[in-house]
Amino acid sequence: MTYREFLKQNETTATNTHKEASAIQKLIMEYLNLTPTEWYFNLDKEIDDIDNLQKIVDKYLIDNIPIQYILGYTYFYGLKFYVNQNVLIPRYDTEILVEEVLKYIGEKTCKVVDIGVGSGCIAISLKKYSPQIDMIGVDISQEAIDIAKKNAIFNSVDIDFRVSDLLENVNEQIDIIVSNPPYISSNDYVEKIVKDNEPHIALFALEDGMFYYKQILKQSLTKLSFYGMIFFEIGYNQKDKIISLIKEYYPNSKIKVVKDLNNIDRVVIVYCNQ
Numbered sequence: 001m002t003y004r005e006f007l008k009q010n011e012t013t014a015t016n017t018h019k020e021a022s023a024i025q026k027l028i029m030e031y032l033n034l035t036p037t038e039w040y041f042n043l044d045k046e047i048d049d050i051d052n053l054q055k056i057v058d059k060y061l062i063d064n065i066p067i068q069y070i071l072g073y074t075y076f077y078g079l080k081f082y083v084n085q086n087v088l089i090p091r092y093d094t095e096i097l098v099e100e101v102l103k104y105i106g107e108k109t110c111k112v113v114d115i116g117v118g119s120g121c122i123a124i125s126l127k128k129y130s131p132q133i134d135m136i137g138v139d140i141s142q143e144a145i146d147i148a149k150k151n152a153i154f155n156s157v158d159i160d161f162r163v164s165d166l167l168e169n170v171n172e173q174i175d176i177i178v179s180n181p182p183y184i185s186s187n188d189y190v191e192k193i194v195k196d197n198e199p200h201i202a203l204f205a206l207e208d209g210m211f212y213y214k215q216i217l218k219q220s221l222t223k224l225s226f227y228g229m230i231f232f233e234i235g236y237n238q239k240d241k242i243i244s245l246i247k248e249y250y251p252n253s254k255i256k257v258v259k260d261l262n263n264i265d266r267v268v269i270v271y272c273n274q
């Protein structure tokens with residue numbers, strides 16, 4: 001069987017089982033480490049070890065495992081990150097959060113904390129593109145911190161990673177808090193592939209998804225410098241709830257909301273005392 005036939009057959013299975021057909025080509029190309037040109041020139045060649053390749057593809061089609069966990073890595077903000085089932089798979093939407101923080105930081109030297117680092121994708125991207133900052137990354141999960149450390153070494157950045165329940169183990173004064181905390185409410189629909197594979201500690205939050213935002217805002221009152229900033233990623237329906245929560249803790253704050261590429265409110269920027 002040629003790669004073209006193999007692709008077509010498995011894409012059909014994907015479509016028939018309501019999975020993403022485009023994931024098949026991505027998985028094969030990454031697994032075989034082929035550039036788009038190499039892939040194109042290989043399409044009509046016979047597959048050497050079809051059983052093995054089918055086994056890999058079946059992990060997605062039958063076992064319902066995301067391709068990023070099958071491969072063990074993914075890309076975020078132009079960088080490569082190792083992932084496993086202890087960390088959330090970095091999402092494209094989160095790149096908007098990184099983009100906004102980088103725009104604000106520019107050349108400033110400041111102390112930044114990423115709360116809930118997971119794979120480290122936010123903290124590592126910030127440090128990579130604004131190397132002058134002092135970057136701390138915290139997560140309650142030791143397994144996540146282990147992956148984040150591995151990714152920091154791989155991407156050659158120096159970050160102070162700590163296991164910490166939110167800001168509990170951060171006692172120095174901070175200039176910027178960045179967080180993509182767990183924010184899915186128990187009422188929200190979650191795709192089966194996400195629910196079955198990604199760590200629930202990274203996904204769900206009590207109080208209609210507001211629990212972690214509330215805790216972070218509360219803790220920030222004593223840890224953030226007077227002109228400090230908070231950058232949150234939020235869920236598609238959380239803008240109004242988060243704005244009224246922020247106003248409870250920072251009545252004088254200026255708040256900006258940024259939409260993602262699908263025109264959904266995605267990032268909230270808090271100028272805490274302006």
Ligand SMILES: C[S@@+](CC[C@H](N)C(=O)[O-])C[C@H]1O[C@@H](n2cnc3c(N)ncnc32)[C@H](O)[C@@H]1O
Pocket residue numbers: 087088089090091094115116117118119120121122138139140141144164165166180181182183201202203
């Ligand atoms: C939505 S994930 C974000 C991961 C990563 N920053 C990203 O954007 O891909 C939320 C992260 O918060 C961590 N987390 C959950 N509860 C926490 C807590 N109480 N303190 C610190 N981190 C926590 C989870 O382990 C998870 O890694």
